[in-house]
Amino acid sequence: MLFNSLLFLVFFTGVFCLHRLPLSWTFRKANLLVASYLFYAAWNPPFVLLLWWSTVVDWFVAKRLYSMSDAGRRRALLLVTLCSNLGLLGYFKYGGFLLQNFTVLMHALGIAYQPPAANIVLPVGISFYTFQSLSYTLDVYFRRSKPADSFLDFALYVGFFPQLVAGPIVRSRDFLPQCERPKPVTARELGIGASLLAFGLFEKVVLADWLLSPSADAVFNQVSAAGSMDAWMGTLAFSGQIFFDFSGYSMCAIGAAMCLGFHLPRNFHSPYASLGFSDFWRRWHISLSTWLRDYLYIPLGGNRGGETSAGINVMITMLIGGLWHGASWRFVVWGGLHGSYLVAERVFRQRRGLEAPAGASVARVVGALATFVVVTVTWTFFRAHTFGDAVTIIRSLVVPRASTILGAGSVWTIGIVTVLTLAGQWFLRDKDFEAELERVPWWAGSILLAGAILAIMVAPGDDRAFIYFQF
Amino acid sequence: MSHRWVHTWALALLLVIVVGVAWEAAWRARGFRPSVSNDMELWAIERQRAVAGEGNGVVIIGSSRVKAGIVPKALAEATGWKTPIQLAINFSSPVLALEDLAADPRFHGLVIVDVAPIILFNGFWPLENMVGGYLAYRDNARWSESFNTWLTSLVESFFVFRLPELSGSHLFETLIKGELPAAQKFHDDRFRVTRIASSPAPEAPHANVGDGGAVGMGKKGLDALIARLNAALVRLRSHHARAVFVSMPTAGAMAETENRLFPREEYWDVFAKGIEAPAINCRDEAELARFVPPDGSHLTAAQTVEFNHALGRVLVRTLETPARAGSQ
DSSP, rough: OOTSHHHHHHHHHHHHHHSSOOOOHHHHHHHHHHHHHHHHHTTTTGGHHHHHHHHHHHHHHHHHHHHHOOOOHHHHHHHHHHHHHHHHHHHHHHHHHHHHHHHHHHHTOOOOOOOOOOOOOOOOOOHHHHHHHHHHHHHHHHSSSOOOOOOHHHHHHOOHHHTTTTOOOOHHHHHHHHHHHOOOHHHHHHHHHHHHHHHIIIIIIIIIIIIIHHHHHHHHHHGOOHHHHHHHHHHHHHHHHHHHHHHHHHHHHHHHHHHTTTEEEEEEEEOGGOOSSHHHHHHHHHHHHHHHIIIIIIIHHTTTTTTHHHHHHHHHHHHHHHHHOOHHHHHHHHHHHHHHHHHHHHHHHEEEEEEEOOOOOHHHHHHHHHHHHHHHHHHHHSSSSHHHHHHHHHHHSSSOOOOSSEEEEHHHHHHHHHHHHHHHHHHTTTTOOHHHHHHSOOHHHHHHHHHHHHHHHHHHOOOOOGGGGGG | EEEHHHHHHHHHHHHHHHHHHHHHHHHHHHOOOOOOOHHHHHHHHHHHHSSSSOOOEEEEEEEHHHHHHOHHHHHHHOSSSSSOOEEEOTOOHHHHHHHHHHHHHOOOSEEEEEHHHHHHHHHSOOOOTTTHHHHHHHHHOHHHHHHHHHHHHHHHHHSSTSGGGGSHHHHHHHHHOOOOOOOOOOEEOOTEEEEEEESOOOOTHHHHHHHHTOOBOOHHHHHHHHHHHHHHHHHHHHOOOOOEEOOOOOOHHHHHHHHHHHHTTTTHHHHHHHSSSOEEEEEEHHHHHHHOOTTOOOOOOHHHHHHHHHHHHHHHHHHHHHHHHTOO
């Protein structure tokens, strides 16, 4: 079920009304849980079983882990949850990829191996809810938190529909306390939540799908014909599209949850106004980058073993982070490039004492623009269909070629959206979006909301799925 | 603080309603009428209706000629049958759709099959054109998609603001040129019935196809087609379903193109003789031959009610007269 569909509007209205009834807190949480499973079953009903499996395994494992003291047995039990969650992810998401690479390896060794056709359907959101469920068990294992007291609360934590299929990846210590007792939803929360839902849909439907996606698709679907202007505009269009698509989803998720009285963590904070790459990863898909930091980078040793070790840990984390996005070497390369940027930035900063410039200096603006350009060019590996396509686009970015794909209208649209995006993110760089929303005069807020809703209404009618659903 | 958000949302919703109503009214004043657009999804829903209940409904398959020309309600009035289900698809051959119904033992009804020579007898036109995609969509459609389609088509059938001509890029591209979008000639309803405005500009929509690649399939191709359709008819009859083939009225450039590329004696006559089901050519029925499609192949909304009443009478006569019904 897509946020940008009438079905979701009807579904959410029903869930919201039931949630507002003066019934017991347990009943209202059960309503949210049933709604969450219904939401997930809208894609493929049998896959609800995978969600249950992940929930049940982590519920029992965490309970046992908490009561055990023997380190060996605790490690063995942790292995169970790792195998369960990563096994699900490995089979459904990487099964075909592994088989394909194994076949290539066999052929390289001169062995004619022909695997059976692997028609594995990827359950939507599996990367998100397995990581979320896993983080709970890991927190209990590391004694950072206690297991949940109520199975209903834990099941709702894993399956809560606003963030189930594309995050934010919520930590149990942030969510479970919210389940303990009912908290009335204030008019302020309702107002901000509904506004976030509307602005999130505006980002997705109007900016990502209507204004940017057609140009990005046109260029990346015919890369050999792309001239330099096409390549730059197509890459900029995708850079904007993926931000508005994913940020729009996250905003909708946070807004929908807020309308139901739950607070989810922020997932984006003006990433295209970042000063450097470590700053970028503190602002882009924050819930994933902090997950990778806490459960991968730090357990690997973090920066405790010196510069070389820290660099290796960064690279491992970013390569795995890249692979998390999709079962393709293109995503690994994308992650590897970001890893190398981060390592290079660390080296420069530490050896030459280079720090991000302070104040509103020209150097800061130049630094932010440089970061944006490198991040945008790197998206090419994320969006292109093949390595060859990515290389062709990058060559067109560098070597001047006549453009034939995008017309003046598309170029102007992408240019204007990009400039406004960068200016808006620069303005909000050190600010909180929700706080800024409340600083706007109420009537101006009404005009902005009405404009967003009307634009959504006249936007082209295809209900496109969110890009991150495939991950 | 809380009042602030109540005010904000109250004014925002008021603005949306006022601007939305004004927008809707302005386009309606320019002649726009609601029309649904999600054809593939609606087709899947209608296809499901064909086998719902006792599965003994009346189904229409073929191209835009029957999609625009056969109005289910009017045909039902004339025949006393159940209201037909519209499964015709623009530019498409009925072969795959007939085979699909023939392979479905839940279907026990009647299929009205469109015989548009430029499509059915065209050696160039791929038989799987469009319909294969529709069938694949139907086979993989999720319940949530069907429900969403139902909701979307409900909205689209009441409001013009969701028309493709008035949404997104299309509208802005037109406005940038300093023009206003022209009211659409075609209106599709939620049951996939196309209504064509009463005064379309005279044109021959298929003329380019006739000139650009249409070619008669020849005797061998026609024999293979008849054999393929007869095989489907055998399977259809095995679950007590039946079919009738109808060639709709044509005129002008389209009629000339079809007469040139698919001479009646080489195609229609051979087809009608070889097919193991009743075949009606509107040119042969006096009460149907008088209808002249202004654009060459599509009857307008002003013509269809009367045409369907006449077609209904012919169909009843044909199907209820044993000699004419043939092997049915």
